[in-house]
Structure formats: structure tokens, C-alpha cells
Amino acid sequence: MKKLVCAKSFLGVTTALLLGASAFSPTCVLADDTPQAGGDLVMVRSAPIQSFMPTLVAENGSIWALEEVFDTLLLPTEDGKGVQPGLATEWKQSDDGLEWTFKLRSDVKFSDGTPMTSKDVKFSLDQASNEANPFGFINAAIAEVKTPDAETVVVRTKAPFAPLPSVMAIFSNSIVPDNYGGKSAEEFAKAPVGTGPFKLAERTIGVGARLVRNTEYWQKGKPYLDSISINEVADGNTRANQLMGGQAQINEFPAYSSTQALRAAGGDVTLGVFPSSRVDFLAFNTTKAPFDDAHVRRAIASLIDRQALIKVILFGNGEPAGAYMSPSSWSHNADIKGLPFDLDAAKKELAQSNVPDGFSATISVESGDSDQATMAQIILAQAAKIGIKLAIQVLDPAALDEARQAANFDMAFTYNTTDIVDPDEIIRFAGVYDGGSHVQYSFYNNKEIAEKAEQAATLGEQDARKKLYDEIQALWDKDQPMVPLYYSPEIYSFSTNVHGFHPYVTGNYNLSNVWLSH
């Protein structure tokens, strides 16, 4: 299921095979097609862009947009399992494990024409390491950034820190000009200057942003597109109509219920299903009775029919979740299958808990999010069978966020996607109390997991780290601070004249590779 579905690429592959061509790229590029330059691409999506300031954003809507404007020292690979050169061409760890040396590309200029040097890199990393930033924690291991010469950057860590290369590939460590080119941070956020393939032309809050080709871009011949417009269109039906009507070329996250029709269509629009690191959860407020009792959490976990969720919510586009780490990460513990859907097991767990006769609680869902409302109704119906009376509380998105952050809720849905290829980020984000969001606001605090995560990050050997990560996931699985629901791909629908569109596992759009056939 998790591969690109594209009628034309299938045709292309067949042609290529018939012609005896050996090269096959798993994208929508036709074998006999060469990229054409020019054209304006419109992407429609529901997620807004909050800011173009790399150090201040925390949600995918902003992250994926600013990645088109800024570059990082390294880039994730397409499969999300490693890193590849970005603004740095070479990197190596010192023998004592404490220093990482990066060699910078010499021909890189910012979109305003000034050359990029190690000074810019140092400024960027120093800004990003501010602990007050949403992703400041990701740089916690960094002790100092040194600049021996204009093309060399040395990052010194407090202890040996294996995930450092992947940390250099995260959006928050995007390279900005030294001292923001003389602007204040606020001014810079409004008129960002980066080394990425595009630069910001205009942005209207609530409407979207238009990015135009960065003529100074260091990759010669790229980007192919003249401009991209990222338009915020909240309603899924409107997005689908705009794509069908040719007003947009890419629709981010079409309704799962439309995937079958899109697959069958074979007309001007096609469906792209890309592997993602997304994991969806039902989070408990583990500070509040009765959810401070692991038996209660396990009872609820046993009530959830994941196969039903995949059928009803994802229309088959996903897999039931077990371990809290996504299968897209090498750290994923495949032995953990999650608690199976079993009413008797749920009853047994409840009998061992502080509330053997059942209890009343609420599931908070976001207003307007019909998937959450549907999942809540499925869980509610099963819970009633073992004496747990659940009520659905509908809150608007801002109120729900506030309630979750203030630990003023019982149960709520949440998800995560990774921004770096190393498991360190999500192991902490979804497992360690101090990992950025108190375990996605479940407030689960397990010291043993925190210690193991700390230890794993210092190890260079992947096998040794994997062993620790497996243990962490097993501990977490026993406690069920959140119930992993499903692993889902990222789905996009796009016009068949869009080529080379292939978001990475980390979500990066990589629109510099995209071209339109005219």
C-alpha cells in the first residue's frame, strides 16, 4: 500500500522496460520525459502558514513551507533513514566523539546575493539552540559552534551525540544570514532571506503565500518552477473541486473517502500515497484519575478496534499501530503489536483497576474534525459495553489545545510526524516528559525511559541504540500513556501534469524537483 500510486508512472515503467531502459525512478516522471522549466504551481491545503521564522514554528503547515525557502547543512534522504549533503558536502565525527566538522559548499549565495559562510551557520545554530524555542530542545546536546575558516564549521557537543547529523537536517536549524542581514527578527520573519530554491514574494495571513524562483539558488538549473502558491483552503470539498477545475495542481491530504474514486479516475488527476512517519494516538491525561492507573489505560486500549478505524477513517490506507515509533524509523520495535481488540481483556484490566465498576469520562474532539468525532463514537460504543460511560466534548481547535496544555482533559486525539531522520526526536517527543510537550500532553513521566533515551543518544553504534529503543518502546507499551491507533501514509492528489512530486518521509515537499508539463 505504501508506495506511489500513479497511472502514468506505471505506463512509463512499462515503456521503459519495453525499451530496455534500466533507470527507473519511483516517481511520476515518464521515462522519455525531460523536465521542462517554467510554470506556476498552486498547492491547496488546510494547514495555515504561521510564520517563516525557522526557529519559531512548530507545526507542519509552516515547516513544510519554509523548507522551500531555507536550506539546512544536511538533508534527509527520501526514505527517511539517513542524511545526504545539503549546504555541507562532507562531515565527520572526531575520534573522541565530541566534535563534528562540516565542510560547506563554496558557491552558495543567499537570495539577496550575499555569499553564505561559516559565520552565517554559526549565527543560525546559535539562534536555533535557544531553549525558549519550540525546537530548542533538539540542539540541547550542542555545547559550542566554532568557525575555523569561512568554509568550515565545527560543532562541539557536551557528550558524544550520534544523532547530530540528523539534527543538522531539521528545519529549525535552517541557515539564515548572520545577524539576520542587519534586520530585526520580526522584520526577518516578514521578509525571510534563505539559500533555498524559492524566495517569499508575498504572504497574506489566512490566505497563503506565493514563493518565486530564487535566481541565486546553488543547484544549477533548479528549481524548474517559476513560482509556487501555497493557498490555505480549509474545506476539503473545495480543495478537491479546485484541483478538478484546474485552479490548483496539488491538493494536500484529500479526504480518505475520495481515494478510491481518485485511484479509479485515470483522468487529469491522480493520487500519490507516500510513506510517512505519522502515528496517530488517543492520549490520556495521566495526571488525572482514573487515567493515572495503567490498568484503566490498558482497558481502554483493549476496547479499540484498530481494523475498524482503518476501514472507517482511512478507507484502508494505513496499518494498525503497535509500537509508538513509526515503522518508517529504524528504531521501530516490530515485536510490539499493541493491545488487541478484546472486550474480555478490557474487562479484566478494568477489574484490576481502581475503578472496577466503570466510570464516566469525556473524549475531547476538535470541532469540524469529522475523523476525530467518528473515532470517538467508535470508542464510545465499545466502552459502554464494559461500563465505561464516555461523553464526547467538542471544542474548537484553540480551546482544545489550551485544555490539553493545561492538563484539563480526560482523553484527546493527537499524532506526530518526525522532522529528522534520527529516532531521537520522536523517542523523546512521544516518550520523555522533558521532550518538548510532556509526551504530547499526556504528562507521562517515566524516569527509566528518560535515562535510556539519554544514554541511547550518546551511543554511536546503531545496534546498541536500537536495543535501548526497543526497551523504551516495550516499557511505554506496558504503560500505554497513549494508545497508538494507526500508521498512515501521506496522501496527495495532483494533476497528471505535475512531475517529480515526492515528499520525503519527513514531509519535506522538495518542490525544487517538481516540474509541470505544458
Place this chain on the structure above:
Amino acid sequence: MTALSPFESRTSSSGVLRKMLRNNPQLLFGLLIVGVILLMAICAPLLTSYDPTEQDFLSTLQGPSADHLLGTDNLGRDLWARLLYGARVDLFLASVAVVLPFIIGSTIGALCGYFGGWFDTIVMRIADIVVAFPFYVLVISLVFILGNGVSSIIVAISIISWVAYARIIRAEAMVLSATNFMDALHVGGLGVPRIIFRHLMPNVLSQAIVYAMSDIVANIGVIVTLSYFGLGIVPPTPDWGNMMSEGQPFFAGGIYTLMLIPAVAVIVTSYGLSLIGDGLATALRVKR
């Protein structure tokens, strides 16, 4: 209106219908439409054997069939059953939500019209403040503060819609207070409460009753809108508004019935109630 001939005034029940069809077809059709819908809502358990909240993952998103008259939704729930039980919820709540504003508004209006003076001025300025806010903005913010659910809906509607009744009754009561009829009551030595509640109000309530009919339509609109935005009836309780919002994402996938069926139900019911309102207005106008 033409005078009725002696033959027409002494007719059978079918004759009454025929007369009504000629004189007041709006009222007749309105009563028919709403009557049928009410009957269906009341008899819901007789018209379907399905529980509107019963999920069946083996038969999700099915089209109409002998088993499921209108098909099933994404949770495999029977749409016909949800439509019927949704009608119960929406119509009942819309009608109940009229009662409080009707009583409060009419009483306040009668008092204002009878007494006038500073009391009238203060109450009417408060009324102005309430109506100065856009209706939906106020309702939505009230429900947001009170939390979603049946009681919040009733409270929110009551806080706002008493104003209309108060204004209607006040105007009528002022007119009546200036007549010889009122003078006669005063001279007759009747107490003020008795005058207001036994003599004044029965004479001015007809306009408020007509308005109440259109107010039920408005209430259906409010309840369905709130539920559509996720601020009204809490799922899984069926309601036409949450049925529409749950069905909306399936539009892009080419499944239209989930959204259209409850939408049509709202339109037909509102049309019926509007007809009754117009018909009543006509009927009462003739009498006066």
C-alpha cells in the same frame, strides 16, 4: 375576502378541507407537511427497527437497499433511522426552545406596553442591546461559554429571542391600553395583575403565536447550524446538523446522500413551518 354562501358554511369535513384549500392553502399544506413529519418523528420506533446509534462496520457507506431504506453512513448506521430520530431531537428541541422566550417576552412586552414610562424605556434599551449583536454570533458565543448540549442551546436561544416577543406584544399592548376597553376595566375596579393577564394579554397574544411558528423555523436553523459546527447536539445522538457535517467530507469522494438527505429534511420542514406561519397570519388577519 368574499362572504361565504350559506351552503358552504354547513359542510362536511372534506368540505372544510376544500374551503381551507381555497381560502388558506398555505395553512393547509403547511399543516400537512409538518403533520406528516411530526407523525414520522413520533412514530420513529414503528417506522424503523434500527437503533440510530448502532454501528455495523460490515456494512458501511451502503446505498439504499431493502435492508437500509436510505443506505448507511460511514459507521454503518442506518440513515433512515438517524433521519427519523434526528427529527425527534431537532423538532422537539426547536419547539421547546420557543416556550421560554414566548412566556418571558410576552410578559415583559405586556408590562412595558401597559405601564410605559421609565420601566418601558429601560427594558426596551436592554432589548436594543441584545439585538444589536448579530444573532448567530451571540448564540455561538453563548453556547461556546456554556458548553455544548441541549440545556445550553435552550438557554442561549432564550436569552436572545425573548426580545422579538416583547417588542410585538408591547406594541399591541400600547394600542390596546389607549382604548375605552382599558378605561372600562379601570373604572370597573379590576386589579392591575388581573387586567394584564386576564384581559390585556389574551387580546394581544395572537401576533406572538404567529411569530412563534416562524420562531420554531428559526430555532431549527439555529440548532442544526450549531450542531453542524459541532457546538450543538453531541454525537452520537443523531441530529440533522451533525449528520450533515459528518457527511460533508464524503462529498469529494462522490457520496452525496450522507449530506443531502438531512439537508433536504431541513429544507422541507422549514418550508412547512413557514407555510403554517404565513397561513396563520392570513387566518388571524381575517378575524380581526
